[in-house]
Amino acid sequence: MRLDWILVLLILSNLRLMASARMGAKIRTVAAQGVLLGLVPLLAGAHTPGLRSLVVALAGMFVKGAVFPWLLHRALRESREGREVQPYIGYMGSLLAALTGLVGALLLSLRLAPFPAGATALLVMAAFFSIYAGLFLIISRKRAINQVLGFLVLENGVFLFAAGVMGRTSLLVEVGILLDVLVAVFVMGLTLFHINREFDHMETDRLTDLRD
Amino acid sequence: MLLPWILPLIGWILAPLLPGVINRVKAGFAGRQGPPLLQIYYDLGKLLRKGAVYSRTTTWIFPAGPILTLAALLTASLLVPLGGQEAWLGFPGDLVLFCGLLALARLATLLAAMDTGSSFEGMGASREAWFGALAEPTLYFSLAAVGRYSGSQSLSQGLGLLSARGWYDVDPELALAFAALLVIFLVENCRIPVDDPNTHLELTMIHEVMVLDHGGPDLAFILYGSALRLWILGSLLVSLLLPSFGSNPWLNLGLGVGGQFLTAALVGVIESVMARLRLAVVPQLLVGALTLAVTAALLGMI
Numbered sequence: 001m002r003l004d005w006i007l008v009l010l011i012l013s014n015l016r017l018m019a020s021a022r023m024g025a026k027i028r029t030v031a032a033q034g035v036l037l038g039l040v041p042l043l044a045g046a047h048t049p050g051l052r053s054l055v056v057a058l059a060g061m062f063v064k065g066a067v068f069p070w071l072l073h074r075a076l077r078e079s080r081e082g083r084e085v086q087p088y089i090g091y092m093g094s095l096l097a098a099l100t101g102l103v104g105a106l107l108l109s110l111r112l113a114p115f116p117a118g119a120t121a122l123l124v125m126a127a128f129f130s131i132y133a134g135l136f137l138i139i140s141r142k143r144a145i146n147q148v149l150g151f152l153v154l155e156n157g158v159f160l161f162a163a164g165v166m167g168r169t170s171l172l173v174e175v176g177i178l179l180d181v182l183v184a185v186f187v188m189g190l191t192l193f194h195i196n197r198e199f200d201h202m203e204t205d206r207l208t209d210l211r212d
Numbered sequence: 213m214l215l216p217w218i219l220p221l222i223g224w225i226l227a228p229l230l231p232g233v234i235n236r237v238k239a240g241f242a243g244r245q246g247p248p249l250l251q252i253y254y255d256l257g258k259l260l261r262k263g264a265v266y267s268r269t270t271t272w273i274f275p276a277g278p279i280l281t282l283a284a285l286l287t288a289s290l291l292v293p294l295g296g297q298e299a300w301l302g303f304p305g306d307l308v309l310f311c312g313l314l315a316l317a318r319l320a321t322l323l324a325a326m327d328t329g330s331s332f333e334g335m336g337a338s339r340e341a342w343f344g345a346l347a348e349p350t351l352y353f354s355l356a357a358v359g360r361y362s363g364s365q366s367l368s369q370g371l372g373l374l375s376a377r378g379w380y381d382v383d384p385e386l387a388l389a390f391a392a393l394l395v396i397f398l399v400e401n402c403r404i405p406v407d408d409p410n411t412h413l414e415l416t417m418i419h420e421v422m423v424l425d426h427g428g429p430d431l432a433f434i435l436y437g438s439a440l441r442l443w444i445l446g447s448l449l450v451s452l453l454l455p456s457f458g459s460n461p462w463l464n465l466g467l468g469v470g471g472q473f474l475t476a477a478l479v480g481v482i483e484s485v486m487a488r489l490r491l492a493v494v495p496q497l498l499v500g501a502l503t504l505a506v507t508a509a510l511l512g513m514i
Contacts, residue, residue, distance in 0.1 A: 008384035008511065015503055091496055095503050106510050121514045 003043040006036050007126040010160070011102070014133040017153060018094045021084060023145060027072045030149050034064025037156050040123075041163040056174050063178060068152065068185055075192045076145060086142040086203070094140065101132040115165060123164040130157025142203045144195060148188045155181055216300045222469065223289050227443035228252035228436065230476040237480025252439060256432050264428035269329040277324025278426060278433035284317040285440045292447040293368035295468020296456040302368035307355045310367060311348065314400065317437070318344050325422035336421030339491065343406065343418070346498035347399045353505035354389040354396070358452065360512035361385055371451035388508035390452055395501035397445045397475075401438065404483040406494050416491065446475045 013033045020026050038061035041053055089097065105128035109121045134154025138147050159177070199206070232249040239246025248254075266274065290301040291310045299306075322341055325333040355367070361383065362370040399406045402419035411417050423434050450471035456464050489497060 005384050008388070008507075011507065015507070019500065019503075092499055095499050099503060099506050102507060102510055106513060110514075122511070125514065 003040070003120075004122060006039055006043065007122050010036055010126050010156075011129055014130055014153065015095070015098050017149070018098045018133055018136060019091055021087075021091070023076050023084070023143070024073070026146075026149055027069050027076070030072075030152050031065045031069040033153070033156055034068065035061050037064070037160060037163075040160060056178075059175075060178055063182055064152070064156075067182070071185060071189050072145060072148065075148075075189050075196075078193065079143075079145070079196050087140055088142065088205075089140045094136075097136060097140075098133070101136065102129055105129040105132060119164040123160065127157050127161035127164065130154070130160060133157075142205055144192050144204055147204065148185065148192070151184070151188070152181070216298075219294055219297050219465075220290050220300055222465075223294070223440070223443045223447070224286070226469065226472075227439040228256065230442045230446065230472065231439050233473055233476040234480040234483070237477050238484050241480070241484035252435065256436055259427075259432035259435070260429055262428040264426075264430050267328060267425065270327050270425075273327040274324050274425075275430060277320045277327070278430040278437070280320035281317045282433045282437045282440075284313045284320065285437050285444065288313040288317075289440060289444050291367055292444050293371050293451050294447045294465070295450070295454070295471070296464035297461065297468070298368040302366045304365040306366050306368075307352075307359065311351055311355070314351070314441075315344070315348060317441075321422055321434075324426075328425045330425065332421050333424065336418055339418045340422060343399060343494060343498060346495055346502065347396055350392050350498065350502045350505045351396050353502065353509045354392040355448075357385055357389040357505065357508035357512050360509065361389075367448075371448065385508040385511040386452070388504045388511070390449070392501045392505035392508065393445075393449055393452065395497065395504075397449055398479070398482070399498065400445055401442050401479075403479055405486050405489045405497065408488050411488075416488075442476065442479075443472065446472045449475055 010033060013029050013036070016029050017026055017033075020029065038057045042057055087094065102125075105125045108128050109124035112124060113121055115121070115124065131154055134150045134152070134157060137150030137153060141147070141150070195207070229249060229252075231252050232247070235251070236246045236249060264275070288310055291299050291306050291313075293299045293302070318340065322337045325337040325340075355370075359365055359370045364370045398404070402409055407418040407420075408416070409420065411420065419438075423431065426434055447468075450468055454467060454471045457467065
């Protein structure tokens with residue numbers, strides 16, 4: 001029951017990410033999504049959570065809910081380009097694409113049933129929809145920060161799928177994934193900084209004009 | 213078992229109280245005393261005693277509009293349950309008739325507004341048609357989500373069953389459908405944040421601008437119709453949210469009616485604390501509500 005609510009909130013946060021026009025709001029939504037996602041391994045699965053999974057979940061929530069937003073807000077502040085998203089696809093088109101993706105995720109999850117104990121069709125649907133939303137954010141927005149957010153959402157979807165369907169993975173793998181994502185966001189933050197310093201903008205469509 | 217016709221009768225008698233409650237709550241927020249609770253009844257009585265004036269450019273469509281609107285709404289009021297009581301005319305698939313009657317009421321108002329030949333009324337009609345086209349699928353999808361959840365095809369069965377379940381272990385799809393229905397409630401009744409019932413600036417009005425040329429009994433029909441619309445859509449919200457207590461039908465009916473007035477008070481609070489949205493932003497709100505409703509319907513399929 002509580003897990004259902006969290007999964008629906010995850011779906012809603014993805015919808016908000018695809019619809020929102022403000023960068024600050026999107027960064028905060030991704031942070032909230034990270035915190036919500038940290039709760040999923042504690043509630044899903046057939047096992048009762050032990051101390052180990054609690055520590056991993058708390059570390060994940062801290063990194064995704066506090067460190068990433070801080071980094072991204074800093075990158076946004078230094079870019080000095082205002083708070084608008086500058087999409088290729090507008091509000092209505094994005095929501096239409098979101099609904100299409102939602103239907104696709106539903107059909108996919110219904111085809112994949114039955115699932116192992118602890119996983120539900122809703123969880124698989126939420127995971128696929130997160131992956132879809134991440135990909136959509138990467139291809140449909142101009143400013144480079146959106147690509148970072150899209151990557152995070154995509155990773156959230158993969159994480160959700162793993163947490164729900166795979167059940168218990170080893171501590172080393174979980175911490176490794178978390179470190180990978182952390183390093184990736186650092187690298188992307190640095191790239192953003194360099195793009196920003198060299199070209200006075202962060203628009204990915206203009207990067208294709210690069211000449212030696 | 214209560215007499216089946218008592219539910220619509222209560223609605224027809226008490227509906228004009230709802231705008232009165234809304235106005236009193238708004239006045240309270242603004243620090244005024246506000247009009248009497250029964251003001252709408254006085255207005256209706258005054259208007260019904262007057263004669264109507266018709267412009268020479270209008271045809272028979274113009275006086276027929278308010279009558280058709282009111283007739284459609286009166287019929288729709290027979291289809292909605294309240295407080296655990298089943299509707300008088302409930303049958304499987306009645307939600308399609310319900311949505312159709314609301315659309316018919318809107319169409320009649322639109323045609324009457326365009327029949328006047330006034331450019332302002334045409335503008336209002338255009339907005340109403342655009343927002344109505346966005347609001348209608350939302351209503352269908354949220355009612356379908358409720359029907360899917362309860363496993364029944366009639367409004368009174370679906371909403372009635374839900375009332376008995378108890379609201380503390382409510383499922384997320386119901387919460388989504390409720391949120392979408394709340395937006396529909398505000399749109400259909402031309403309330404803030406979509407339309408301001410008090411505004412008289414032609415450039416921003418939606419509903420008020422369409423009824424500018426009506427007077428006398430026609431205006432009385434329109435006033436009563438909008439009060440009835442508040443009651444009908446409020447019944448949907450209240451039946452969806454309110455659990456039933458015990459088996460005493462009178463108690464449940466009383467709670468349902470109380471819920472209606474609570475909804476009216478909530479509308480008053482929303483109107484007092486929120487600003488009207490810009491016209492260009494209203495479709496975004498509607499499409500957002502549509503997304504919620506479709507999500508609720510999809511979740512019901514799992």
